[in-house]
Amino acid sequence: MRLAVVLSGVALYSALYAAVPLLPLLERLFGAPPGAAGPGMGLPLLLLVLLSPLVPRLPLASGMALGGGLLLVGLGGILGALSPSLLLWTLFRLLQGMGAALVPALAIALVPVLYPQRALEMAGVYMAGNVLGGGLGRVLAGLLAEGVGVRGALLLLSLPALLLGLLVLHAPSRLPPLGPPRYDPRGWPLYLVGGILLFLNLFLANLLPYRLLEMGFGPGQVGLVYLAYLFGIPGSALSGLLARRLGAVATFRLAFLLALLGMGLLLLPPPRLVVGFALMMAALFTAQGLASGAAGRKGPGVSGAYVASFYLGGTLAGLLYPLFLHSFPLAVGLGLALGLLAFLLAPVR
Template sequence: MAWALIPSGVLIYVALYSVVPMLPGLERLFGTAPGSTHLGISLPFLVLVLLSPLVPRIRLPVGTVIGGGLLGVGLFGILAGLAPSLEIWTLCRTLQGAFAAAVPGLSLALLPRLYPSKHAQMAGFWVAGNVLGGGLGRGLGGLFAEWFGERWAIVLLAFPVAAIALFVLREKEHLTLPAPRYTLSAWPLYALGFALLFINFFVANLLPYRLEALGLTQGQIGGIFFAYLAGIPGSALAGMLVKKWGEVGAFRLAFGVVVLGLLIQIPNQPFFILVGFVAMMAGIFTAQAVTGGVSGRGGSGVSGTYIAAFYLGGTVAGLVYPPFIGQSPLWGLEVALGVCLLGVFLASRALR
């Protein structure tokens, strides 16, 4: 099972995030208004929020639960690509999110068991795999949509996660975890998880509209989203940063980079937007590796609740970004900066 955790974390996010640069194209494909695809972004993460704390209660081998989740993400991703209408596409996306709930929380809870002496480093590598998946999904989503059309792009990028699911389900190792323990006393940690994905999604969901208005093509917008890969070095080295500065210091350093990245994006020019987006992603995923490692030490109940809070941030971002489309970029960047400051304020309580 250990061999599959990081590759699964890559492929599941390729499938889930590949649609982001396609949003304007999907709206044209379905003949709907700008912003109408927002439910296909927000609902998958809403059901992921609702189901993540419940997944640890499933009394099946962990590999079976994770493998089943991966299979569902792949199959419903393929069906989303074949959907004849916006409503069916949204339903398939929502079911993708339901099956995705089986993967992240259990994976984080498994890391301290599988790697007891270096779980912080492995949490960093796991988040780096998520970053790679999110970056490849968004980047390839834009390129494949331009080359093959939106439908085939979604199908091609969902197929690999269904394939790896079959290998996971064939594993003979029957891992189990202790009964989940839930606690609201870790609410500051959950708040940090919320802030991380809210900033990420809120800025990223607005980005295709901003860049399209500046004259960039879908392929070029997809290329901008390869900036997600900038999160790989920081998240992979998060364990080293924690050893040197502690969890609070490493998190605050990372969020300082996020603030800098948001400020750089203020000029309405593609070069500054790209540079700022790269810096923002580098900081966000470093901070995510720190908080993810802390949540895994709390067991499957805490890690599941943390994942729920994390994706709640993405869900809220998906619901609130449409009114900002076409407005001054300053409005959206100010919202993201405010959430950043809240995260810095809570870091000490959440991570100590």
Template structure:
């Protein structure tokens, strides 16, 4: 999932089609790779020690980010039982972090243009870890939610900034693999955080689950700081808020980009709703799974890695809108399969939901980088902001629907999001046909 993600190779669905530093409308100074000799490219080459250190450092940063971002998702049934919360109330411990990240990602990524990538990433990861170390000692929903929101703000300093750092410091020939390893850290962190917290909580309680995630993230943060090479190509420049605002509003006013932002929000609404509520359903009748076993269901998250890798091939074969229709259909079919009270069908449905979500997300986020003719970093930031708003919306609304109508209510919320996504995609299809007819 941030940055904000985005160099679009088959294995890096969420990276911008071109490095985040390709367009810098918010700076008054130009930041381009240079060398003291004027002839030697100072960026890290394939196989070099600097590249290996960079890859490992940012793998650790990605791992820490998503360990922390979703650390409470597998704990929601425990939180509800111990703090006497409804699913909707408990879900805010997940949604608050996503909202904090969504709100802060654009301004913090802009600050990295002034104060440096490494400095911002270091402050971000250690601030998020410091908050994580406090979380196990909280005793009420209000404090826990507020701290999680602050943690999301801190985590906003990592995704987009990491993408920019890689684009500046890594030679283009090594960039796809470097981006791929960073996103792998994101994916593994997202799965591991849910697994670790859920399994530990099943044995020792939710506070121990949060503590385990905090300590794991601390180790990743230390590894990042020790390994990250000194930036050699960054050139600071003053931020121009007016230019940034002009770029952001211009992207929002672009009809195609607006549709892509909406698709990111809608796909993530489904993902947030399903994965937030799933634990409640699995520990309740008729399944009655133990907490640790219910948490292991997050291994299905790895399906996203396969779907992400396949998304480029699907898009090449079906076209962007065809791939989106396929993703919507797959996700919707998976949602329907989870309705019967059958664990095998629920697992199969979850596989389809995860595959459809990652395919849709990859196709939409890739199109953002290709569609934006300027300010690609800001376009990607807006996509990710919408994406995380969708996560918050899906988690909160899906949990409330579950509290009121059971799993059928959650599925209804998710299917409504997919129906809207189909409408947005159909709108794009009609607009494209009209534009083609006008051109003729």
């Protein structure tokens, strides 16, 4: 059951992000105009922001809540794949968002309880699983859509979450209770850093295609640049080991120094720009592993608030990046300022 908690992020994010490369195909499938599938991506993240702080207060055992969340993510994905209209698909995406809100806050808090002697290392492994799941979901969705169609791709990528949820629900008592949640307002530096982490990730990643196309990159070359996300896997997985050797604060600050360097390289022509993007991703996910681990060790209340602030940062990135489409250097400047703020806060003691 401990392994199920660690793998929950792989199953969750592969199902949740499978729709990303399929958005134009979904709109074509349902005969909808371009952009009409956008709410199906934004609203689930909004539910994560709104519901994550409330999850620890639910009168459910941790196993019931975690298993139920995974079950809802899988079931929502399957029902969405079978939907006859875009409206129904969007509604079932809301069901996925509700289920997703139940998982990360509890999983982050469960990891240090299940692995008390290796809390730092396993927090990094859990975060690496999240990166792997998000990457696999995006890549496999495109590949599967060519073979089994859009509906088949979404259905198949929802099955792991459904099956893992059923497994956890089969023996919910095997996961330990987490106790009453504590909401600590003194954790605001941790919450702020959580928001900065996802904001920097999505804000600059959303703007990068426009920059690359201006430089003469083709669409296929732009897609290959996003293989840089794979560097987040070793970045997350090694965060705990580095923290054990160098100290959590020193590792966090080293990660953000590298992130700042990577952002600076984004202003240079390729291949240095591509190297900078890969370096930034590896560093951000290293810091993310440390921050989520720190939130988990403070209990389910703090971890729920951290998850909410994390996805709030992603929501703000989606709203703000269009304002910087014609001013990439200014966007990088904003990123550097936020990165420096996170470096100074270093809330991972």
